[in-house]
Amino acid sequence: MRALLLSDIHSNKPALDAVVEHAHRDGARYGATYFLGDALGYGPHPREVLETLQGLRAQCILGNHDLGLLQLADGLKTAAVGTGTQVLVWQISRLSERDLRYVRGWKDVIEEATLGARLRHGSPLSLNEYTNMDAARRSFRNxxxxxxxxGHTHVPAAYATLSGMTGEWMRHQPIITLPGxxxxGYSVPPKARVILNPGSVGQPRDGDPRAAYGIYDSKKRTLEVFRVPYDIAQTQYDLRAAGLPESLAERLSTGR
Known part of the structure; x- marks a missing residue:
């Protein structure tokens, strides 16, 4: 099966539109679309992004920003000083109860038998944990x-563990797409256990401002990460028009 993988859209509709158009060019079709969390937070288009995910019939999991917004909306979390919380409070005022019900229906983790995979926002073990080498080791142990x-790191990458002559060893491989x-592509090594991150649609943090998404082919056991230019200026304009922090607009130009 070919699966479309989206993550960390962060309310950036121009980036999501560009990715969806690119992924479905020439009539391309997928066995399923999976969203790995953080539709909300940081960006100016919360409702529009949720509508697009519904239209894609994506199977969605909660990200930390999605969960944080629900907790604020339900009075389970107090609004603290900080850019992230400021944006979530603003987004709540733009979302309907129907929108909130949609996000409340998302799971913390999906065990997808078709792919033989676990889908979670942070790491295989936690919604909130950033997957780095230490976290990957813990995941493979537990x-x-x-x-x-x-998702969560906003950086495309693969973590693989293999058995060798000197015992089990692990490798981290950034999935870098050069300018131009x-x-x-990343091919899963035979008999390897892997954690794969397709990068961020709406707020890349690897120095490449282009939107990122992935296509996983379960038959070939390959992940291809695509980088797609989008109208960054439009998102920046909408952020500023909404009165959201300038730092959120500036970082989109640098992919940081």
Missing amino acids: WDGGLAFV QSST
Whole structure:
């Protein structure tokens, strides 16, 4: 099966539109679309992004910003001083109860039998944990699955563990798409256990401002990460028009 993987849209509709158009060019179709969390937070288009995900019939999991917004909306969390919370409070005022019900229906984790994979926002073990080498080691020790898809770091990457002559070893491989290239492929090594991150649609943090998304082919056991230009200026304009922090507009130009 070919699966479309989206993550960390962060209320950036121009980026999501560009990704959806690119992913479905020439009539391309997918067995399923999975969203790995953080539709909300940081950006100026919360409702529009939720509407697009519904239209895609994406299977969605909660990100930390999605969960934080629900907790604020339900009075389970007090609004603290900070850019992230400021944006979530603003977004709540733009969302309907129907929108909130939609996000409340998202799961913390999905065990997808079709792919033989676990889908979670942060790491295979936690919604909030950033997957780095230490977190990946913990995941491989405490989770017995062979394939996981995560987001949260906003950086495309693969973590693989293999058995060698000197015992088990682990490798981290950034999935970098150079300027002038549109995609980079990663082939899952035979018998490897892997954690894969397709990067961020709406707020990349690897120095490449282009939107990122992934296509996983379960038959070939390959992940291809695509980078797509989008109308950054429009998102920046909408952020400023909404009176949201200038830092959120500036970072989009640098992919940081």
